[in-house]
Amino acid sequence: MPPKKKARQSSVSDSSTPQPPDKVVDYYNYYDTARPFKNPKWSNTKRNKIYKQVMAIEREREKQQLDSIKLDKQKLADIKAGELEASEEEIKELENLPDSLTNFFTIECPPSLLPPAKYCDVTGLRANYTDPRTRLRYNSIQVYDVIKTLQPSSQQQFLSIRKSETVLK
Numbered sequence: 460m461p462p463k464k465k466a467r468q469s470s471v472s473d474s475s476t477p478q479p480p481d482k483v484v485d486y487y488n489y490y491d492t493a494r495p496f497k498n499p500k501w502s503n504t505k506r507n508k509i510y511k512q513v514m515a516i517e518r519e520r521e522k523q524q525l526d527s528i529k530l531d532k533q534k535l536a537d538i539k540a541g542e543l544e545a546s547e548e549e550i551k552e553l554e555n556l557p558d559s560l561t562n563f564f565t566i567e568c569p570p571s572l573l574p575p576a577k578y579c580d581v582t583g584l585r586a587n588y589t590d591p592r593t594r595l596r597y598n599s600i601q602v603y604d605v606i607k608t609l610q611p612s613s614q615q616q617f618l619s620i621r622k623s624e625t626v627l628k
Contacts, residue, residue: 521560528556580617581605594618 508516535553537543545553559567579586579598586596590606593614597603609617618624 524560528560531556580621594623 531553534543534545535550535556538545538550538553577586577589577596578584579602580595581602582598584598586598588598588603589596590603593606593609595606595609595614595617597606606614615624
């Protein structure tokens with residue numbers, strides 16, 4: 460519900476009763492109303508960085524991490540050579556260091572723990588169903604109706620795209 464505002468009084472009328480607004484637009488104009496949800500003391504102190512700056516910072520961070528790993532590996536080699544002394548806990552920590560880092564610049568990543576997604580063999584959309592007779596995946600009743608009308612050779616072609624066809628010898 461809009462806040463109640465005083466209606467404008469017409470300059471023509473000298474009566475003390477308020478006159479209706481000349482235009483509906485003037486009545487619903489919120490420009491002059493107080494906005495208590497805005498803090499007048501707030502200012503944006505966050506500085507946005509461009510892509511090149513973010514990538515340069517990331518490269519620098521990666522370089523520092525790799526340098527610290529190299530130093531730790533050198534320290535482990537010195538400990539094994541007998542030049543330095545360290546506790547068994549420190550040695551275990553140094554032996555568990557990674558050889559490389561996974562970040563934005565490397566393509567290496569661990570395998571996914573999620574099951575692979577299943578897609579409809581006809582439309583390519585997410586498939587929630589599988590036809591038990593043909594083993595074709597489908598996502599709706601309309602696609603299932605199409606699958607029922609397919610010839611066995613067409614069914615095998617769809618399965619071959621997914622590399623799941625039946626090969627008879």
